[in-house]
Amino acid sequence: MKITAARVIVTCPGRNFVTLKIETDQGVYGIGDGTLNGRELSVVAYLEEHVIPCLVGMDPRRIEDIWQYLYRGAYWRRGPVTMRAIAAVDMALWDIKAKMAGMPLYQLLGGRSRDGVMVYGHANGSDIAETVEAVGHYIDLGYKAIRAQTGVPGIKDAYGVGRGKLYYEPADAALPSVTGWDTRKALNYVPRLFEELRKTYGFDHHLLHDGHHRYTPQEAANLGKMLEPYQLFWLEDCTPAENQEAFRLVRQHTVTPLAVGEIFNTIWDCKDLIQNQLIDYIRATVVGAGGITHLRRIADLASLYQIRTGCHGATDLSPVTMGCALHFDTWVPNFGIQEYMRHSEETDAVFPHDYHFEAGELFVGDTPGHGVDIDEKLAAKYPYKRAYLPVARLEDGTMWNW
Ligand SMILES: O=C(O)[C@@H](O)[C@@H](O)[C@H](O)[C@H](O)CO
Numbered sequence: 362m363k364i365t366a367a368r369v370i371v372t373c374p375g376r377n378f379v380t381l382k383i384e385t386d387q388g389v390y391g392i393g394d395g396t397l398n399g400r401e402l403s404v405v406a407y408l409e410e411h412v413i414p415c416l417v418g419m420d421p422r423r424i425e426d427i428w429q430y431l432y433r434g435a436y437w438r439r440g441p442v443t444m445r446a447i448a449a450v451d452m453a454l455w456d457i458k459a460k461m462a463g464m465p466l467y468q469l470l471g472g473r474s475r476d477g478v479m480v481y482g483h484a485n486g487s488d489i490a491e492t493v494e495a496v497g498h499y500i501d502l503g504y505k506a507i508r509a510q511t512g513v514p515g516i517k518d519a520y521g522v523g524r525g526k527l528y529y530e531p532a533d534a535a536l537p538s539v540t541g542w543d544t545r546k547a548l549n550y551v552p553r554l555f556e557e558l559r560k561t562y563g564f565d566h567h568l569l570h571d572g573h574h575r576y577t578p579q580e581a582a583n584l585g586k587m588l589e590p591y592q593l594f595w596l597e598d599c600t601p602a603e604n605q606e607a608f609r610l611v612r613q614h615t616v617t618p619l620a621v622g623e624i625f626n627t628i629w630d631c632k633d634l635i636q637n638q639l640i641d642y643i644r645a646t647v648v649g650a651g652g653i654t655h656l657r658r659i660a661d662l663a664s665l666y667q668i669r670t671g672c673h674g675a676t677d678l679s680p681v682t683m684g685c686a687l688h689f690d691t692w693v694p695n696f697g698i699q700e701y702m703r704h705s706e707e708t709d710a711v712f713p714h715d716y717h718f719e720a721g722e723l724f725v726g727d728t729p730g731h732g733v734d735i736d737e738k739l740a741a742k743y744p745y746k747r748a749y750l751p752v753a754r755l756e757d758g759t760m761w762n763w
Pocket residue numbers: 398531571573623673674675676677700750
C-alpha cells in the first residue's frame with residue numbers, strides 16, 4: 362500500500378483551519394488537522410515544502426515509522442510548527458488505518474473505557490453577575506462542568522470574555538489587538554466570582570478557571586489558596602510552564618488541582634511536571650502534541666502518577682482534532698475531562714463529523730476512522746483571512762503574557 366498524494370486545504374469558515382488530506386493507492390484517504398492559531402501558514406509551508414514530498418510513495422500503514430521519520434529525520438526537533446505538521450500526518454494515517462480495518466478509531470486504540478466523555482463549556486461575562494448568569498445557561502444545557510471567566514473592572518478585555526453567548530473566539534483581528542492586565546485587580550475579583558457561583562448553584566457542578574499564564578508562581582499559589590473553599594475541578598495555566606520547576610512553589614501552597622499543557626508539544630515539556638506530581642491534569646492535545654501516537658505516550662506516563670487527561674479543545678482545534686481527541690478520550694484509561702468550545706455552524710458544515718453532545722458529554726459514533734471529513738467544495742468558499750491572537754500589556758505599557 363502506498364501514499365499517492367497529499368494536499369493541504371486552508372479554509373476560513375469564521376476562523377482559519379489547516380487540514381491535510383492523504384490519499385492512497387487503495388482509494389482510502391485520511392484527514393488530519395494542522396491548525397496553529399495566528400500562525401497558520403507556517404504549518405502549510407512546513408507540510409507542503411518539507412513533509413509531503415517525503416510522504417509520497419511511503420506505506421501509510423507504518424504509522425510509527427513515519428512518525429519517527431518526521432521527528433528524528435527533521436534533526437530540528439519539537440516546536441509548535443514541526444509538531445503540528447507531524448500531528449496532521451499522524452491523524453490522517455490513523456484515519457486511514459481505522460478505515461481499512463472498518464473500525465472506529467477508538468477500537469484500534471484498545472476499545473471503549475467509557476460511553477460518553479465529560480466535557481466542560483465556557484461561560485463568561487463582562488462582570489460577576491453576567492458570568493453567574495452565563496454559568497446558569499450552561500447548567501440548563503446539561504453541562505456537568507463549566508469553565509468560568511469574568512471581565513474585571515479596570516482591566517481592558519480580560520482573557521476569556523467573548524462576544525457571543527456560546528462561542529468564544531480570541532483570534533479576532535488582522536493585526537494583534539491590545540488587551541490589558543492587572544494582577545492585583547484580578548486577584549481581588551476572581552475569588553468573588555467563585556464565591557457567588559457556589560452560593561447560587563451549590564457544589565453539584567464542576568467549576569474550572571483558566572489563569573492563562575498571567576500569574577507569577579507566588580501569585581498563582583495565592584489564587585489557588587483563595588479558591589480552595591470553592592472546590593474547583595482545576596485551575597489552569599496558573600503560571601507559565603517553560604520552567605516546570607515553577608509549579609513546585611504553587612503546589613506546596615495549595616490543594617486546588619492544577620492543569621497545564623495546552624501549549625506543550627512533546628512529552629519533554631511535561632516530563633518533570635508529571636514525574637514530580639506537580640500537576641493533576643495534563644492538557645496536551647492531539648494537534649498540539651504530535652498526534653495520537655505521541656499523545657498516547659504522554660497519557661501513559663501521566664497514568665503512572667495518577668495524573669489524568671484534560672485535552673485542550675478550543676475553537677482553533679478543528680473538528681478533525683475534536684474527533685481524534687474524542688476517540689482518544691473514549692479509550693484512555695486515565696481520562697479526566699475534555700474541553701468543548703462549540704464550533705460555529707459554518708465550521709461544522711465544512712467538517713461533517715460523527716460526534717454529538719448529550720447531557721454534558723460528547724459521544725463518538727462508529728463510523729470507520731476518526732469520523733470527521735472535509736467538504737472541499739464548501740471549504741473553498743471560505744478563503745484564508747489573516748487573524749491574530751491578542752497581546753496583553755500592563756497599565757504602564759509593559760508587555761505581559763496574553
Ligand atoms: O483553555 C483554553 O481553551 C484557552 O486557553 C484557549 O482559549 C487559548 O487561548 C486558545 O486556544 C489560543 O489559540
